[in-house]
Amino acid sequence: MAEETKKEYWRWPESIWVNPGIDWEKGTIITAGVDVGSVSSQAVVLVDGELYAFSNTRTGSDSPDSARKALSIAVDETGLTVDNIDYCIGTGYGRVNVPMAQRTITEIACHARGANFMYGPEVRTVMDMGGQDCKAINCDDKGKVLNFMMNDKCAAGTGRGMEVFADLIRVPVWEIGPRSFQVKKEPPTISSTCVVFAKSEVVGLLEKGVPENDIMAAYCAAMAHRIMELLNRLGVHEKFVITGGIAKNEGVVKRLEKELGIKTADKIWYKHSYKDYPFDTQIAGALGAALFAGAMVSKGKVKSARKK
């Protein structure tokens, strides 16, 4: 659906971060998680269970390359290579195509685990919105999945829908949230659920000269409502957190909170010592994978694949 445009309005900016406080060569266990989503991919590297590096980049048409790219840019300037990694777990939509991974775990388990680490053990409900689907997860204080639900066989209200929308109105996706609140009053929501028809509905509104901000508000509200329907089926409990790209879109998040009557947890690292580290909601999956890998190696459940 996204027309090829020079400027990619739909994509969240890429990010790379390396922890200056850690020298990986002194570490004993080095694990990685690589989350290859349909739209963006992330890699997280842990040294002895501590966050060492992560990257957040786009997914190309070839998953293995996307996985390699994600990991390599994360450790680009550190000298660390795949060969130094004890264990790597692939997750996400392209998880079976992560060449350096020793095993795969679904993003459902990984996001719950990652969210538990990022936001703390009080997290009970995690909402992850990927490009293709939207997952609502209930978990315990360890980040163990108790039950979960995913959207039905229609992509209405998925991240992809939002990207198509951003492309269509030529507004960078990170501006949609803020601008969606610059409206006199909440407009009626976009009624069409099909991404393609929603698109023509939006075109219709643009033609009628409806202000862009109002249209953004309408679209965010529609998406928030779809997510709310899914969450209600599962049952939402505090602490409630949203991971994935959509978490960055307050236009959706604020409206969702309003519909649910529940606030989402602040985007602050649970570990106090992490307070200055960047907090990227999109890395939850990769982080969860890396954490699982760490636990497996340290408990000796798997043997290290480290080459040097």
Place this chain on the structure above:
Amino acid sequence: MIVAGIDVGGKNVHVVILKDGARAAQGASATGIQKAQAAERLYEETLRKAGLKREEVGCVVATGSAGKRVAFADACIADAAADARGVNRLVPSARTVIDVGAEEGRAIKISPHGKILDFAINEKCAAGTGTFVEAMAIALEMSVEEMAAISLKSSTSIPMNAQCAVFGESEVVSLIHQNIEKQDIAKAVHDAIAGRIASVARIVGLEKDIVIIGGMAKNEGFIDSLRKEIAMDIPDDPDFVGALGAAEAAAKGLLEEKVAVKVVGQEIVEGGEAS
């Protein structure tokens, strides 16, 4: 007698100008977001091509999903009505019309006089539209044309769920991951849509002759797939048939007496507003 038909669709605008029943000129352009302006521009341009002035045109009839936005038109008729008239002029023996455009696939059963006897339109979901193919082409990282061309090379058939365009994309991507030949995936996409369209067409009964029009009629990959289900003819410039039909309606309106057309126009516009 000079008349014009303007078809403003989801993706493209088409204009056909008839002079004493013969095509004087025709033109097409992308609709974009400001459809009214796009129609205006293309109309002017086509008139220039035909060396005609606005005031020389006796009657202008618009059609298409955004036809009602053409302020300068004397009337606006439903797109299926334009299809019926256009096809009836080009292929008098046609009894079934299949029109697959950017955002809609429909089938119409027509009488020998081009009267609409029955019609069916694909419901609710974008599967079975040109937009669906575009989305898949993007997923395959090629143009719709390239996709059409290579799909013809494929001999396999992979069942695909043409349910939702977005899931279609993910299905395509996962097929790519399974290292399935792009040509086979392209064919799978065309087969899926052809299946959708065929079932819509069956609702009106597939009486012969069957004619397919609309932008997708130019996609030989899709046509190849649909031909496996339905034997049909494709007129020249199948994407211009709607505009041609509108022009026909304009001519007929003039012959009867223009007011009639005007009234029809207003009726439909009001009808539209009632919706």
Place this chain on the structure above:
Amino acid sequence: MVTYKTKGLDCWKRAKELRDRYYKDYKESPSRGGLRWEGGAWSFDAIPQALEGEVHGLSEEPYGASIAHDPELQVRYQEAAEGKWGCARDLCSYMRAYWGSVALNEYAFGGPWPHADFIFQNQICCCHSKWLQVADEIDGGTTPYFCFDVGVGPYDKIGDRQIEYVVAQLYDGIAFIERVTGRRIVEEKLIQNVYNTYRSNCYWAKTCELNQAIPAPLDEKTMFSLYVLGTLEKSSQAIADFYEKELYPEIKDRVANKIAAVANEQCRVLGDSQPPWGFLRIYRYLEQYGIVSVANLYTFSLIGWMKVDNNGLLVPYPTLEEQGITIKDRDHALRLLVEGELKGKLMWAPFYGATYKNDLVTKIAKQWRCDAAIIHLNRGCEGTAQHQMQLKIALQEMGIPAMTFEGNMADEREFDEGRVMRLIELFVTETLGLKKIA
């Protein structure tokens, strides 16, 4: 072009009163020491309504429909059923609205959900037995539940065996009701209720028959508000009287004086299944073209009892008086009740095959002199939506132009008004070639 006299119905106000009182009585019954029961439009209310003392029922389908008239409420209730309870979104839309109403502990006519003392339901479509089974489960699962089966075959295959099966269940039902309420079913009341049931159903059918007249004295839009009383409590004296002594005579009089429902009637159409309740303005749009919806198997026989006579014509089912029958006792009453429902409710025939639907509706098309058919493919009710596509083919084969549009009687989220209006406009202006009457 002819223009007919037209005027509103004199009995309109009365109909509204009866309806309002019904829902009010249900709510207030306990405060007056009365009982409450839940059932459906097709439950045999003659039986529970024969309990000694005050008793009031809540009829599930009309309750769901009332909710549907308020889209905001409907969506809220259905989202509660789908969210809080977790049912599928494609189930019967009345049922989802009803479940949501229970789940939110809200009565659409004000106050908390009014718990029933017992459930007296019947099973004919897949959802009927489940409807109150689940509703009660949501409500705590403490309401005594009884469901009898009337799915014994089409009207032309009803014999002693079929009647016997249903009557036997009704005896169990009576025992059940008496046991769980500790009150008696009063024979005199029961007999009177059966007389009333016959009057309500037969006189509604007679009223529908009058709509064969040109101009039609009633349009479907109006009929919707009239048959509903029969779906609430056909066994009630007041409602039977309304049909026999108020509505029927008035419509007869309209026919005699050529008083039309729609002044510029020139195209008579036939409908099928329930309309999308939130969008009755469709009928107003049609009227601009002189189109009047005059007939619908659903609208006629949801309560109206009819039969196919020896000439193969659809005629009203005879009342007990016309049959010269006096009810002797409880057993006689139950048998007559069952016989009337099984032989007279032609609405049930399509449940047993497409041929029944085609046969009955093509008869209607002829006898009610319909020029076209507009079929609402009702995603909200599998029962009334049975064999609709077969019906379309059958009507077209007999030369009646027919169109279909997808919608939902009680889920506005499944109704794309703009799209449907486009289709109707196309059908009206192109296929029927009609022009708007200024």
Place this chain on the structure above:
Amino acid sequence: MIEEFKQWYDDRHGYAKEWKKNNLDGKVVGYFCTYVPEEILYAANCLPVRIIGGHEPPARATPHMFDMWCPFSRDCLSQGLAGNYDYLDGIMIAQSCLHVRQAFGAWQLQVPTPWSYYVCMPNAVTTSHAKKFLFGELAELKMAVEAWVGKKMTDADLDRGIDIMNTSRRLMKKVYEFRKEDNPPLTGTEAMTMVWASQLMDKREHNVVVEELLRDLPHRQLDREPGIRLMIVGSENDDRPFMEMVESIGATFVIDDHCTGSRYFWDEIATTGDRLQAIADRYCDRVPCPTKDFQQETWERKRFPHILTLAKEYRVQGVILVQQKFCDPHECDIPSLKRYLEGNGIPCYVLEFEVTVPVGQFRIRIEAFIEQLRADELFD
């Protein structure tokens, strides 16, 4: 043997055509619902074959059933319209859900078939009245079939019919017994393939192979880890690719409640008393389809405790509830069934099925469900 079942299932039409060649006086009857008393058809030397879908988009059905009808019923009709069942001498249905009844009704009008019959299977099956009513229905059916095939049915014929069906039931139930083992000697897909085949072919032939299988199973070893023990519950399900996918990612279906599985053969017919009444009793007493699962006095259902008992006997760790889109009877029961099973400590996951299954999308859901069930491996 499993391979034979698979071949019969895959070549169901070829098999039936072959059968006609070899049984010139026999007729092939397609039936739409498992409430159809096959006993009476066998007694009349007919071959009952269940009409099932082809798992292809049911494009042909669209003009006859708009798409609010369940994918299975549309798929069945589509198969008929495509001429895949052109060998049928007759079709039959027993009153069940409105969806498949609609497919039957459209079939009667659109797919030329010499004979068709509707058994008015009662709904209030827990009442004695229903058994009496069904007895009458069966008596009429018997006469209708006799008139059709031109031959009276003797008690011996009926006994034969009952015996063929009961034997099949008894044998398949024995096979299911093996699924209780820690490492079942056959997968869920294999077990259900056996049941699918039994609905599509001459039970006498089928029984012989099931007996062979029973001799073989004690020694049969599968070269796979059983993984999580799953139960699958729903309406019709012959979705082989789906079941294979699930059993390829660390799980085994050890039991089911489907009308293409255990629900079809679980209950036998008592061989005492009047034969038709015995048949009637069996179909009223069998594990009910949700359309008929209500009883007087209470909202509780009869099928739920049965499912729970199976889950316990087969030591199920999780249940996959399959919801055919638009299948009202099951959709009405699923939220309750999910609560009921979870309340009894058995995790459930609900999946919505369409005609063609997007295996990719289902895989992630099932994988996650399996991870949820074996979370301990990840956590401690």
